[in-house]
Amino acid sequence: MRDLEGYFKGLSDVTRLRIMNLLLQGELCVCDIQRIVEGSQPTVSRHLNYLKHSGLVLDRRDGLRVFYRLAKENNADLRALHHFLRRVFKGKGVLENDVKELKDAMARGACAVPTPFRAGKPVPSDATASRAPLQAS
Amino acid sequence: MRDLEGYFKGLSDVTRLRIMNLLLQGELCVCDIQRIVEGSQPTVSRHLNYLKHSGLVLDRRDGLRVFYRLAKENNADLRALHHFLRRVFKGKGVLENDVKELKDAMARGACAVPTPFRAGKPVPSDATASRAPLQAS
DNA sequence: ATTGTATATGCGGATAGGCGAATAAGGCAA
DNA sequence: TTGCCTTATTCGCCTATCCGCATATACAAT
Numbered sequence: 001m002r003d004l005e006g007y008f009k010g011l012s013d014v015t016r017l018r019i020m021n022l023l024l025q026g027e028l029c030v031c032d033i034q035r036i037v038e039g040s041q042p043t044v045s046r047h048l049n050y051l052k053h054s055g056l057v058l059d060r061r062d063g064l065r066v067f068y069r070l071a072k073e074n075n076a077d078l079r080a081l082h083h084f085l086r087r088v089f090k091g092k093g094v095l096e097n098d099v100k101e102l103k104d105a106m107a108r109g110a111c112a113v114p115t116p117f118r119a120g121k122p123v124p125s126d127a128t129a130s131r132a133p134l135q136a137s
Numbered sequence: 138m139r140d141l142e143g144y145f146k147g148l149s150d151v152t153r154l155r156i157m158n159l160l161l162q163g164e165l166c167v168c169d170i171q172r173i174v175e176g177s178q179p180t181v182s183r184h185l186n187y188l189k190h191s192g193l194v195l196d197r198r199d200g201l202r203v204f205y206r207l208a209k210e211n212n213a214d215l216r217a218l219h220h221f222l223r224r225v226f227k228g229k230g231v232l233e234n235d236v237k238e239l240k241d242a243m244a245r246g247a248c249a250v251p252t253p254f255r256a257g258k259p260v261p262s263d264a265t266a267s268r269a270p271l272q273a274s
Numbered sequence: 275a276t277t278g279t280a281t282a283t284g285c286g287g288a289t290a291g292g293c294g295a296a297t298a299a300g301g302c303a304a
Numbered sequence: 305t306t307g308c309c310t311t312a313t314t315c316g317c318c319t320a321t322c323c324g325c326a327t328a329t330a331c332a333a334t
Contacts, residue, residue, distance in 0.1 A: 001151065001154070001229050001230075001231055001232070002151070004148075004154060004225060004229075005148075005149060005150065005151050005154060008145045008146075008148040008149040008154075009145075009149040009321095011141075011142075011145040012142060012145040012146040012149050012321095013142065013321090013322085014138065014139070014142050017138070017141060017142060017145075029280090030280075030281060030282095031279095031280070031281090039323095040323080040324070040325090041280085041281070041282090042281090042282075042283080042323080042324075042325080042326095043322080043323065043324085044281095045281060045282055045283085046282085046283090046321095046322080046323085047322095048281095048282095049282080049283095050321090061281090061330080061331085063280090063330095063331065063332070064279060064280045064281080064330080064331055064332070065280065065281085065331095066280075066281060066282090066330095076225075077225045080221060080224045080225050081221070081225070083221075084217060084218070084220075084221035087217045088141060088214045088217050088218070092138050092141075093138075094138055095138070146291095149291095150291090150292085166310090167310075167311060167312095168310070168311090176293090177293075177294070177295095178310085178311070178312090179293080179294075179295085179296095179311090179312080179313080180292080180293060180294085181311095182311060182312055182313085183291095183292080183293085183312085183313090184292095185311095185312095186312080186313095187291085198300080198301085198311090200301065200302070200310090201300080201301055201302065201309060201310045201311080202310070202311085203300095203310080203311060203312090
């Protein structure tokens with residue numbers, strides 16, 4: 001009940017909706033999210049913090065990076081919510097474009113980790129160029 | 138997208154969630170809603186107005202009373218939302234108790250109109266005692 | 275320790291939301 | 305008209321969000 005209210009507050013912002021849409025694709029690091037939603041770094045960080053305190057996402061640190069993922073573990077409401085979000089996010093131009101940009105970034109070597117997150121380093125194949133995570137090789 | 142943000146803002150309050158839960162049962166007049174959520178009359182009115190401007194509910198006046206109902210007409214997102222709400226509202230003590238109180242009130246002759254709202258007077262069988270809509274006969 | 279990168283937090287101002295108290299407005303009935 | 309009932313709106317106050325800017329923290333590498 002209070003949980004629900006919190007979830008909805010968390011979703012009451014376009015930027016956070018875009019972030020949730022991205023996280024439905026899998027775990028992502030802050031820098032990749034920021035690059036796609038094009039907000040200032042503090043703004044994105046605060047939105048992520050808001051989502052975290054709403055109980056919608058979880059985070060973990062790996063070295064310099066912090067990775068965010070949906071908090072779906074053993075919670076029926078959250079699973080229903082994800083199902084609903086996947087449904088209503090369909091056909092929303094901005095959101096679908098964000099996913100497209102994300103896929104492009106991943107293909108070019110973003111620092112994100114594929115869906116069922118693996119424990120290792122988040123850096124892709126050619127790990128030497130670690131300065132700008134999204135630079136093409 | 139903006140619509141979605143508005144829907145979620147509309148749902149970001151416990152009182153409004155309770156109202157939405159009641160309206161899932163069918164069209165209701167303000168006085169019945171107020172009696173159940175136990176807020177002040179201005180507070181309930183403002184929440185209803187907020188829901189209306191979020192695009193979540195519609196209203197119509199019938200004499201002294203104003204009736205509110207869910208705005209589901211030809212909108213796929215709203216239909217998905219209602220489905221989701223029905224799902225997550227299940228098992229929430231406060232909400233289920235509200236519905237119980239609503240059904241009791243209807244049985245005692247509330248001013249509400251059954252689900253697919255009929256056009257006639259909202260007053261139940263014994264229309265003479267119209268002072269306090271929820272008084273038992 | 276120092277430097278550099280990634281992320282978080284503090285502060286200030288602007289805007290929005292929430293509630294109580296009082297008042298206004300819409301509508302029926304005598 | 306007057307009076308009454310139901311609902312909406314205004315006002316004032318307080319709290320919560322949102323953002324930009326600056327600064328702090330966490331970590332890695334040298």
